[in-house]
Amino acid sequence: MSRSITLGQYMPGESLIHQLNPRVKILALLMMLAVMFIVQTFYALIFLLLFAVLLLASSGVPFSYFLRGIRPILYIALFALVIYFFFTRGGVVLLRIGFITVESDGVREGLFVVTRLVALVLYSLLLTLTTTPLSLTHGMGYFLKPLKYIGLPTDEVAMIMSIALRFIPTLMEESQRLMRAQLSRGADFESGSIFRKAKSLVPLIVPLFISAFRRADELALAMEARGFRLGARRTRLHEDIIAPRDWAVLVFVAATLAAALVLNI
Amino acid sequence: MKNRPEIAIETRKLAYHYPGEENISSPAVYGINLSVKRGEYVSLIGPNGSGKTTLLKLFNALLAPTDGEVLVEGISTTEEESQTEIRRNCGMIFQNPDNQLVATTVEEDIAFGLENLELPSPEIRKRVNRVAGELGLEHLLKHPPHLLSGGEKGRVAIAGILAMQPSCILMDEPTAMLDSKSRQDVLGAVRRLNREQGLAVVHVTHFPEEAARADRVVILHQGRLIEQGPPALVLNNLQLLHQLGLQGTASSELAALLRTDGFSIPQEILNCQELVQSLCSSELKN
Ligand SMILES: Nc1ncnc2c1ncn2[C@@H]1O[C@H](COP(=O)(O)OP(=O)(O)O)[C@@H](O)[C@H]1O
Ligand SMILES: [Mg+2]
Numbered sequence: 400m401s402r403s404i405t406l407g408q409y410m411p412g413e414s415l416i417h418q419l420n421p422r423v424k425i426l427a428l429l430m431m432l433a434v435m436f437i438v439q440t441f442y443a444l445i446f447l448l449l450f451a452v453l454l455l456a457s458s459g460v461p462f463s464y465f466l467r468g469i470r471p472i473l474y475i476a477l478f479a480l481v482i483y484f485f486f487t488r489g490g491v492v493l494l495r496i497g498f499i500t501v502e503s504d505g506v507r508e509g510l511f512v513v514t515r516l517v518a519l520v521l522y523s524l525l526l527t528l529t530t531t532p533l534s535l536t537h538g539m540g541y542f543l544k545p546l547k548y549i550g551l552p553t554d555e556v557a558m559i560m561s562i563a564l565r566f567i568p569t570l571m572e573e574s575q576r577l578m579r580a581q582l583s584r585g586a587d588f589e590s591g592s593i594f595r596k597a598k599s600l601v602p603l604i605v606p607l608f609i610s611a612f613r614r615a616d617e618l619a620l621a622m623e624a625r626g627f628r629l630g631a632r633r634t635r636l637h638e639d640i641i642a643p644r645d646w647a648v649l650v651f652v653a654a655t656l657a658a659a660l661v662l663n664i
Numbered sequence: 665m666k667n668r669p670e671i672a673i674e675t676r677k678l679a680y681h682y683p684g685e686e687n688i689s690s691p692a693v694y695g696i697n698l699s700v701k702r703g704e705y706v707s708l709i710g711p712n713g714s715g716k717t718t719l720l721k722l723f724n725a726l727l728a729p730t731d732g733e734v735l736v737e738g739i740s741t742t743e744e745e746s747q748t749e750i751r752r753n754c755g756m757i758f759q760n761p762d763n764q765l766v767a768t769t770v771e772e773d774i775a776f777g778l779e780n781l782e783l784p785s786p787e788i789r790k791r792v793n794r795v796a797g798e799l800g801l802e803h804l805l806k807h808p809p810h811l812l813s814g815g816e817k818g819r820v821a822i823a824g825i826l827a828m829q830p831s832c833i834l835m836d837e838p839t840a841m842l843d844s845k846s847r848q849d850v851l852g853a854v855r856r857l858n859r860e861q862g863l864a865v866v867h868v869t870h871f872p873e874e875a876a877r878a879d880r881v882v883i884l885h886q887g888r889l890i891e892q893g894p895p896a897l898v899l900n901n902l903q904l905l906h907q908l909g910l911q912g913t914a915s916s917e918l919a920a921l922l923r924t925d926g927f928s929i930p931q932e933i934l935n936c937q938e939l940v941q942s943l944c945s946s947e948l949k950n
Contacts, residue, residue: 621764636775
């Protein structure tokens with residue numbers, strides 16, 4: 400059970416997309432999202448959707464992972480469709496049930512919005528499935544760098560995030576162990592009112608906090624013993640270089656987006 | 665190597681008193697004169713609260729002496745600007761391997777100390793790969809620490825220290841939380857490094873069997889160094905050990921009982937092999 404705890408949705412792989420610099424991937428995603436909100440025609444949108452599918456295929460990540468990632472937004476999509484179908488007026492009346500009508504503009508707009516949503520999620524999944532949480536953190540840290548000038552300790556924030564990523568699975572394992580221990584003593588986490596349930600979590604949360612603080616203490620000591628100093632300059636095992644292929648991919652994405660904008664006319 | 669001192673760690677009249685501790689008369693560590701030679705394996709034993717952890721922290725410059733001094737490779741730990749160098753030279757392994765692994769993958773964790781030393785990326789990569797090879801961790805480089813076994817976590821912790829190319833490694837009960845197979849795994853690795861690369865080791869342990877394999881055993885009691893010598897002597901001084909609530913190895917304890925029963929067994933018994941040998945040879949003589 401505890402072996403299955405993984406963070407984020409990263410799927411290891413060797414594809415070009417996996418190997419791209421995370422900064423490039425994040426930038427490409429941002430560009431993609433911006434264009435997605437600009438385009439107004441179905442042609443352009445379908446084109447972007449097909450491009451997403453092409454990228455998914457080239458990433459080597461099994462298709463089922465994308466489907467699983469999309470599942471949570473299906474309800475939102477369905478809800479949006481219903482709203483658009485029944486409440487947007489204009490165009491030809493396609494269906495009439497009593498005083499409720501479904502009109503062609505509503506159908507068109509509903510499908511457009513839902514397709515856009517699916518494409519958005521696919522592109523975001525493409526990023527999170529092919530990038531480790533740590534590189535993702537570092538990549539985002541880069542775009543947050545300017546905040547350093549208003550006094551935000553961005554390097555430390557990145558360190559905090561990576562330590563959090565390191566310890567979340569450990570603490571999850573620990574909470575499961577505590578839960579089993581409490582269950583074996585007859586604790587009940589399932590039944591009763593919300594208030595009761597919350598109360599039954601207290602014997603779980605208190606030891607978890609105590610242990611987390613003890614861990615933090617020991618970790619701080621171990622980091623110091625290994626030469627870590629707050630605010631000191633550090634180098635990195637994984638050099639953050641933008642390789643020629645990163646540039647090539649950026650140009651390729653930009654060209655594709657330009658094509659989408661042309662289709663939009 | 666040119667003019668490297670023969671002594672890895674040396675302390676002179678070392679004392680440490682935790683700030684805020686009211687009782688001035690009982691410092692955590694007091695009057696310690698100890699030197700650890702290059703390549704020597706020293707094990708440090710003593711009852712709980714005898715100051716073993718405090719002593720290691722003083723060696724690693726995590727604590728600064730209240731009195732006296734600690735020299736690591738001839739450099740005093742009180743010099744602020746040589747702190748990083750001392751920590752590089754004298755790496756420390758803590759009790760719980762889980763709480764000393766910092767990074768989300770094994771390779772990033774081994775690299776952590778090197779990143780703090782501001783080494784260039786290619787050099788870090790080279791050292792990480794080499795150390796991983798030496799400790800049999802090549803196949804785990806991309807793994808997250810929480811998926812490793814206890815022994816593997818222990819070896820990763822050692823690899824992180826070893827990558828900094830220290831002359832000495834300090835271990836604070838590194839096996840207390842491990843099962844016996846993981847214990848062998850970790851200690852085997854350290855012993856090999858000690859023999860093959862001349863790495864000095866200071867090993868705090870409460871297992872007499874582990875202490876028995878050191879070059880020298882040091883006993884700490886109430887912050888004072890009260891006895892030291894070769895394991896065969898120190899771990900057979902059962903009167904002293906028992907007085908402190910410690911024990912000799914199972915074999916030395918057994919040998920002592922046999923001796924009181926009239927068997928003629930030499931004083932310096934540490935493991936069952938020696939015990940069996942001396943029993944058999946005395947049997948043959950009778
Ligand atoms: N952080 C601390 N603050 C105050 N006293 C401490 C602290 N850590 C240890 N001590 C005290 O110092 C003495 C030596 O502790 P320690 O070095 O941890 O012993 P050991 O590792 O041999 O069990 C003990 O009496 C302990 O209570
Ligand atoms: Mg201790």
